[in-house]
Amino acid sequence: MTSSLDAAALEPAVAAQLAAMPQVIDQVALARLYGEPLFAMPQDLYIPPDALEVFLEAFEGPLDLLLYLIRKQNFNILDIPMAGLTRQYLTYVDEIRGRNLELAAEYLLMAAMLIEIKSRMLLPPKKAAEGQEPEDPRAELVRRLLEYEQMKLAAAALNAMPQFGRDFLKAEVYIEQSLQPRFPDVNVVDLQDAWRDIMKRAKLVQHHKISREELSVREHMSIVLRQLQGRKFMEFENLFDPAKGAPVLVVTFVALLELAKEMLIEVTQAEAFAPIYVRLAYSPT
Numbered sequence: 036m037t038s039s040l041d042a043a044a045l046e047p048a049v050a051a052q053l054a055a056m057p058q059v060i061d062q063v064a065l066a067r068l069y070g071e072p073l074f075a076m077p078q079d080l081y082i083p084p085d086a087l088e089v090f091l092e093a094f095e096g097p098l099d100l101l102l103y104l105i106r107k108q109n110f111n112i113l114d115i116p117m118a119g120l121t122r123q124y125l126t127y128v129d130e131i132r133g134r135n136l137e138l139a140a141e142y143l144l145m146a147a148m149l150i151e152i153k154s155r156m157l158l159p160p161k162k163a164a165e166g167q168e169p170e171d172p173r174a175e176l177v178r179r180l181l182e183y184e185q186m187k188l189a190a191a192a193l194n195a196m197p198q199f200g201r202d203f204l205k206a207e208v209y210i211e212q213s214l215q216p217r218f219p220d221v222n223v224v225d226l227q228d229a230w231r232d233i234m235k236r237a238k239l240v241q242h243h244k245i246s247r248e249e250l251s252v253r254e255h256m257s258i259v260l261r262q263l264q265g266r267k268f269m270e271f272e273n274l275f276d277p278a279k280g281a282p283v284l285v286v287t288f289v290a291l292l293e294l295a296k297e298m299l300i301e302v303t304q305a306e307a308f309a310p311i312y313v314r315l316a317y318s319p320t
Contacts, residue, residue: 097145098183100127105180112180115173117153124149152176248282255283255290263300263315271302271311 066073094100104123105112128142152172160169197203263269274291275284291313294300301316 097142098179099187100124100142101145101149102180102184102187112184113177115177117149117156117173121146121149121153148176250282250286252286252290252293255286256294259287259290259294260299260315263313266314268303268312268314271313274313 094103101120101124104110104120104127105115108119108123110116110120124142125146128146131142155172162169199205259274262274275287277284291300291302295302298316300313302311302313304311
């Protein structure tokens, strides 16, 4: 009897706890706080006023905000409805005037320009020359918006291009130094060019071997004496044969000096710069 009473007393408490738990599918927690699952948002959670603030710094300037409003409403940029656009623009400006006055100053300047354009459109158009259309007050604004949109699209295209450090990184691969290197293939033409270069260098370092020719002074003394036999005299230059080379000429000259030393020949000259003559100093028998 007592156990049945206890169960009946616990049923309201369990029902209250189950009612306090959020109705989630498969008991999925909304968040985790210090590792513990959180099934419902705390009622005493403090949210700072600036936590959910929308910063208009996301727009890069008044023209950016103006272009956003035009594209959002699918307005024709060449035929802008100034009344609706000005109203929406002023709504955005009013939201930031109380929070960031410095940021709102630039947007207020554009708002004044929009109001001026709207006022000029309400006035009767100025008379234009014949054949010319009256000036549209929105022309300057349209021109600035088109130029800004072109620059924004170009900047987006550049930003979409792959950039080092953001979209890709430089790959670095470790190469084992102990691996056998693979050298590039060599064709026949490369070998021929290399062989020609080697032959050119070989010609530049050729060695000249000088051999000693055995020439006898006594033998050339006998040759000179045979040439002088039967002649009264003979010119000095006729005793030398340039065709035989410089070594033979030197040995012949030394042979003449030896013959003159041994008084076997006589070398005479009639006067200065006159021809030199050679003759035998004895009469052969």
